[in-house]
Amino acid sequence: SQQGEEDPQALSIQEGENATMNCSYKTSINNLQWYRQNSGRGLVHLILIRSNEREKHSGRLRVTLDTSKKSSSLLITASRAADTASYFCAFDSWGKLQFGAGTQVVVTP
Amino acid sequence: GAVVSQHPSWVICKSGTSVKIECRSLDFQATTMFWYRQFPKQSLMLMATSNEGSKATYEQGVEKDKFLINHASLTLSTLTVTSAHPEDSSFYICSAPPPTPRYETQYFGPGTRLLVL
Numbered sequence: 001s002q003q004g005e006e007d008p009q010a011l012s013i014q015e016g017e018n019a020t021m022n023c024s025y026k027t028s029i030n031n032l033q034w035y036r037q038n039s040g041r042g043l044v045h046l047i048l049i050r051s052n053e054r055e056k057h058s059g060r061l062r063v064t065l066d067t068s069k070k071s072s073s074l075l076i077t078a079s080r081a082a083d084t085a086s087y088f089c090a091f092d093s094w095g096k097l098q099f100g101a102g103t104q105v106v107v108t109p
Numbered sequence: 110g111a112v113v114s115q116h117p118s119w120v121i122c123k124s125g126t127s128v129k130i131e132c133r134s135l136d137f138q139a140t141t142m143f144w145y146r147q148f149p150k151q152s153l154m155l156m157a158t159s160n161e162g163s164k165a166t167y168e169q170g171v172e173k174d175k176f177l178i179n180h181a182s183l184t185l186s187t188l189t190v191t192s193a194h195p196e197d198s199s200f201y202i203c204s205a206p207p208p209t210p211r212y213e214t215q216y217f218g219p220g221t222r223l224l225v226l
Contacts, residue, residue: 042219088152095206097215099153
C-alpha cells in the first residue's frame, strides 16, 4: 500500500489526559508531517519534523521520528474537547505527500 | 501566509455529467499541484501530480481519462471528473508546495465535496 499505517484507529480519552498516536511508513522520506482534520473539513497543518530530526515540540504537541524504524509518534498533552478530530501523518518523499490511515480522537469533557 | 483556494466548495450533479474543480494558488506561483481524494471516514489518497505546462502524472489505479487534469497557468490547476458516477462522490482536495524551500509544508485547499446522484 502506498499509505502509511497509523494506530490506534480510534482513541477516546477524557479532557486533561494525553493522547498518543503512531505512524509507520515504508519509503525513505524528506520529512514527516502531522495534520488535523475536523469532520468534513479541510486539513490543518500541525507540525513538521525533518528526517534528520528526532523530536520536535510545538505547544502541547510533541512529535518523535525514528528513521531506523520508519515510525513517528504524535503526543497531545493535556487534551481538550476542541482536540476532537482525525489526525493524519503524512510522509514527504521527494515532494509527494502520502498519508497514513488516520487516528480518530474523541476527547470528552 | 500562502493560500490555496478551491472552487466550488461543493457540487451536486447527475450521473453521467462532467464536473470541473478549480484549485488556485492565491499569492504564489505553483509549478506543481497535487490532487487528493478522500472517501468518508478514510484517509487522503494521492490521485495525481499536476505539472504546469506538461502532462499530469497519475498514481497507480487512477484513470487518467476519467480524471482530467489541466495545469494551464502557474496559479491554476483544474480537475475534471468526466462522466461522473455515484462512486465518484468524494471529497477532493488539492495542495501546492511553496516555491521555496523545497520539500516543506504544502498548502492545502479547503476541499470540494462532490455528490453524484
